[in-house]
Amino acid sequence: TAIYYRAPQQDRVEKIINEEERRHYVSQSVVVGSIEKEGELYTVGTTHFTHAPGGAESKEQAQDMTSLLTKLARHQSLILAADLNIHRGGAQYKRLTERYQDWIPKEIKGSIDTTHHRSGKTPKIRPLLEKAMVDYIFTTHHYEVTNISQKCGISDHCAFSAEIKKL
Numbered sequence: 001t002a003i004y005y006r007a008p009q010q011d012r013v014e015k016i017i018n019e020e021e022r023r024h025y026v027s028q029s030v031v032v033g034s035i036e037k038e039g040e041l042y043t044v045g046t047t048h049f050t051h052a053p054g055g056a057e058s059k060e061q062a063q064d065m066t067s068l069l070t071k072l073a074r075h076q077s078l079i080l081a082a083d084l085n086i087h088r089g090g091a092q093y094k095r096l097t098e099r100y101q102d103w104i105p106k107e108i109k110g111s112i113d114t115t116h117h118r119s120g121k122t123p124k125i126r127p128l129l130e131k132a133m134v135d136y137i138f139t140t141h142h143y144e145v146t147n148i149s150q151k152c153g154i155s156d157h158c159a160f161s162a163e164i165k166k167l
Contacts, residue, residue, distance in 0.1 A: 001031070002029040003031075003032060005030060005064060006023075006028040006050075028064055030080075032044070042079060044078075044080075045072065045080045045081075046081055047083075048082070048085075049068070049082060049084040049085045055128065057086065057090050065095055065096075077140050078142075079138075079139045080100060081138075082138075083134060083157060084136055086134065088102075088106075100138035101140075103136075103139065103145035104136055104160065105148060108133070108150055110130050110132050110133055111132065112129040112157055113156055118156065135160065144167055146163050146165070147162060148160060
């Protein structure tokens with residue numbers, strides 16, 4: 001099920017020029033589904049959260065996070081595995097950790113694969129991208145996540161694999 005946490009402000013677009021204009025025409029959603037394993041129901045959500053140019057947090061991210069958290073509140077038990085475009089320790093990250101646990105080990109410092117990312121070849125930007133943790137596995141207290149590993153070389157973001165058990 002797609003749950004929209006931001007609807008477009010306009011429904012017709014000729015050409016999107018920049019991120020600010022893009023926001024007027026593109027909706028944001030989180031896709032949530034359930035999987036049954038060994039008689040247990042696992043609820044999983046994913047999204048490509050609002051991007052902020054330069055990696056800084058934006059008022060648009062704050063607005064969208066408020067809406068996202070409101071929409072996700074209907075799921076008491078949830079795994080949220082997503083490209084959230086927010087950094088550890090930032091305001092939006094802190095809002096998420098008030099409700100969910102971040103299972104990505106702190107020793108993994110970044111999730112951008114600079115060999116594949118469009119900005120990874122830019123000398124000034126590459127060191128910032130190497131330290132950019134923006135992809136996460138968050139859960140409610142109903143789950144335990146173990147054996148987490150990171151695999152790069154697949155896309156512009158590294159992938160995470162993990163074992164998830166319902167408690």
